[in-house]
Amino acid sequence: MKNARKSPWRLLYKLHRYLGLAVSVILILLAITGIALNHTADWQLNSRYIKSPTLLNWYGVNQPSAIRSFKAGPHWISQLDQQSYFNTQALITNNQLLVGAISTEPFIVLAFEKQLLLISDNGTVIEKIPLEAPIDSIGVTEPDTVFIRLDTQIKVSHDGLLSWQTVSDPSVQWSQETALTEPLNAQLQQTHRQHIIPYERFLLDLHSGRLFGTVGIFIVDLSGILLIVLTLSGCWIWLRHRLKSRFHNKRLR
Amino acid sequence: MKSLKLFLVATLLWTPLLSAEQYLSEASFVANAFKTPPRPKSLWLTPTIKPIVQQLLQHPPTFLRTRYWQEQQRTVWILEEIGKNEPITVGVIIDNHHIVQLQVLAFRESRGWEVKHSFFTDQFITSTLSTEQTLSQSIDGISGATLSVNALTKIAQLALFFDQTISK
Numbered sequence: 001m002k003n004a005r006k007s008p009w010r011l012l013y014k015l016h017r018y019l020g021l022a023v024s025v026i027l028i029l030l031a032i033t034g035i036a037l038n039h040t041a042d043w044q045l046n047s048r049y050i051k052s053p054t055l056l057n058w059y060g061v062n063q064p065s066a067i068r069s070f071k072a073g074p075h076w077i078s079q080l081d082q083q084s085y086f087n088t089q090a091l092i093t094n095n096q097l098l099v100g101a102i103s104t105e106p107f108i109v110l111a112f113e114k115q116l117l118l119i120s121d122n123g124t125v126i127e128k129i130p131l132e133a134p135i136d137s138i139g140v141t142e143p144d145t146v147f148i149r150l151d152t153q154i155k156v157s158h159d160g161l162l163s164w165q166t167v168s169d170p171s172v173q174w175s176q177e178t179a180l181t182e183p184l185n186a187q188l189q190q191t192h193r194q195h196i197i198p199y200e201r202f203l204l205d206l207h208s209g210r211l212f213g214t215v216g217i218f219i220v221d222l223s224g225i226l227l228i229v230l231t232l233s234g235c236w237i238w239l240r241h242r243l244k245s246r247f248h249n250k251r252l253r
Numbered sequence: 254m255k256s257l258k259l260f261l262v263a264t265l266l267w268t269p270l271l272s273a274e275q276y277l278s279e280a281s282f283v284a285n286a287f288k289t290p291p292r293p294k295s296l297w298l299t300p301t302i303k304p305i306v307q308q309l310l311q312h313p314p315t316f317l318r319t320r321y322w323q324e325q326q327r328t329v330w331i332l333e334e335i336g337k338n339e340p341i342t343v344g345v346i347i348d349n350h351h352i353v354q355l356q357v358l359a360f361r362e363s364r365g366w367e368v369k370h371s372f373f374t375d376q377f378i379t380s381t382l383s384t385e386q387t388l389s390q391s392i393d394g395i396s397g398a399t400l401s402v403n404a405l406t407k408i409a410q411l412a413l414f415f416d417q418t419i420s421k
Binding site for chain 1: 294
């Protein structure tokens with residue numbers, strides 16, 4: 001009886017059982033996150049963002065250091081980090097600095113260093129217009145006359161930003177950076193913080209264990225190794241049973 | 254040695270003019286398409302056009318107006334479509350409703366850049382748009398660049414559709 005308990009087969013059974021129990025939780029987590037990551041586009045996981053303050057704190061997402069804001073008619077155009085906002089509505093992400101914003105008769109124009117972004121008065125993107133040279137500022141005189149100031153020259157467009165002509169020193173009201181009102185500033189900061197970590201990033205970090213730092217990666221790696229051991233021990237046990245039953249059947253015949 | 258130095262200086266001076274991912278500026282592409290580039294025109298996505306654009310792109314369009322350049326039967330379109338995460342900027346020259354040139358102007362994705370080469374883009378030359386809004390000729394894909402290939406195919410279809418729209 002004592003020998004049977006100490007036999008290598010019994011040890012293998014025990015090892016298989018406890019290894020299975022130990023890695024089951026991690027494997028279920030890996031399976032769920034793996035399935036979700038396979039459907040990133042279908043479930044829009046790359047365009048939906050983590051809003052939980054606990055998780056955002058865990059990621060170390062802080063308030064943005066600098067906010068640039070401009071008044072365009074009755075609307076506020078702001079840039080926090082690389083994200084631009086129309087009032088509190090997220091518009092586009094780019095690496096260029098917002099240098100101004102104006103309101104014209106048909107649309108609102110956001111001026112970035114090398115791009116103009118046309119939006120409607122409800123924040124719908126109309127067109128992105130790339131610029132050949134970086135601009136310093138944007139200004140407007142009549143409802144549809146838009147000026148841009150480059151390093152050495154000023155250009156004007158009278159046809160809805162389709163073409164530009166060089167002009168000399170016009171009297172233009174250039175867009176000026178304006179401080180946001182306190183309530184809007186607070187609301188924007190909160191909106192911005194909740195628009196940084198997409199669910200896809202969170203699931204990837206959970207899947208790889210990176211969410212918990214080096215320890216998390218070690219646990220996921222160890223689970224992978226244990227899964228290999230588990231598979232081999234399972235095959236071994238199955239093979240033993242199969243051979244044993246065959247031998248038993250032969251003896252009966 | 255002197256010429257090498259000159260070359261390095263010239264390279265350093267020219268580099269900032271084009272961003273890291275931009276192969277050709279939009280102005281240069283338009284200038285190459287015409288002897289004298291015409292003034293740009295704009296096409297608005299009206300409620301009639303928008304559903305077809307959405308069908309071609311397989312998602313709602315992210316713009317309401319696009320600019321184009323036209324001289325007689327020749328039109329030039331500069332359009333953007335996202336491959337996986339970042340937009341790919343493509344210039345398309347259409348003559349008499351046939352694509353005569355399709356060129357990647359800016360590629361910002363980390364993978365799938367093979368689509369910028371002419372061995373791939375030349376497949377679009379002479380393509381037209383069928384009544385089912387598909388390209389008249391099949392486009393061979395590139396392994397590992399499926400999303401970029403799809404983006405360029407959609408842009409080709411869209412440019413041909415816009416070209417048909419303005420000629421109606």
